Amino acid sequence: MRDRRRQHGASDPCGPPPKRRSAVWWYLTSRLQRRLFFAFGAVILVTGLVASVVTGLLSERGGWRAQRVRLERFAGARFAEVWHDPGDRARLAASVADELRMRVELRDTAGATLLLRAPVGVAATRCPRPTLRARVAAPGGAVVGEARFCSVDPSWGGGRTALLVLAVLAVIWRMAGGIARRMARPLDDLVEVVRDIGDGRLDRRARLPTHGRSELGLLARVVNDMAARIEAQVAAQRELLAAVSHELRSPLARVRFLLETARDDGADAGARAAAISEVEDELVGIDALVGDLLASSRMDFQALQRVRLDATEVASRALSKAGVDLAALDAPDEVLTIVGDATLLTTALVNLIGNAQRHGGGVRALRVRRVGSLVRFEVEDPGGGIPDDELPRIFEPFYRGAGAGRRAGAGLGLALVRRIAASHGGEVWAANLSGGGGACVGFSVACEAQSAGVASPQR
Ligand SMILES: Nc1ncnc2c1ncn2[C@@H]1O[C@H](COP(=O)(O)OP(=O)(O)OP(=O)(O)O)[C@@H](O)[C@H]1O
């Protein structure tokens, strides 16, 4: 509740005053893609600036500036050799202008131009802002003049610099935008998918990113799994509702018919008694079905009431409830303590006993055993067993074997047993007995030590 209030921006009168943020700040940070874009742009820009500053600092010591100084010294020395011979000096200037493709201007110590040379095809003009500037000194060290060298190609003006800055900004814009879009798009997709699922489109799935093992891939997988589970659960609930409605209509119609028979003035006392007894049977069936549904929804709502139980006591209570002689109970003398929901475990056992009575000709034994960290409950019957091809399917919801015929039932009993076993840390099994025939169907429950960890309230 607190969080929701905070999300909607409601202020907490007792909390610290909220920070004031400008509209620009909100614009920059309100969307992840925009945030990433500006963050990446800033990082690239700062990196570029730092790199150029560092390059400048380093070149101050030993980079291109030092090289320029050496070049200037070399040129000064070459011109010093021929300074006093105008012919040689002019030839050297012409050769330097051609070789280096630079305009050359030689000046005397007073700054007057002595000579101008330029590469072939270029006008020889003065060189007010030289690229290289070499002092020419006589052997004694006295400065006799200056050689200036200017680039022939147009120099970097303000326009070119602006163009360069624009180009750099455009590249940063595209790069930062591309990265931000790539990173934010899967999240946007996920938000859309989750919103659709919330709106009831349960078949919607998130597209898995190419890097399926990334955090986003994991998130997409989790969302897809969640959607698949919800879809399956909703489908199962719908199927259950349809099946239960169908299962309830037949006995209810029969009850109505039986009541009309009993109410019929022409019916004798015997026929009325038989009709009432049949009504009772139908009501028992309806009660069992509703009981199974209630048990199932208790598990759906995680409303298990776990308490410490004696497994043998649970088994004998189930036998009594199903009206079976306690002599069928085969349990050890030691107390087998389990932690579980007494009502659900009894329901599971009553279902197994009911199956043995309805499909297997009665209960031969209800066995309780401890095997490792599990307590196993098993019901054996003397019937014809379960066909081998049906064995893998009998725990599926609504599955009824061919032998069930027209006997009442929805095919939910064993599915419920499986859910109850799973919620108690156990599993189910079914097998046909060799030799004497009959089936053996059972489930296990984790012993006290194991299931205690998952226990909620204990009495
Ligand atoms: N002891 C058994 N002997 C032979 N077949 C069995 C036995 N127990 C279960 N089955 C078969 O497994 C099927 C599924 O059992 P399940 O308890 O889920 O449904 P049901 O008994 O038919 O109906 P419901 O329990 O919902 O009233 C049964 O229809 C039956 O064919």
Ligand SMILES: [Mg+2]
């Ligand atoms: Mg059953």
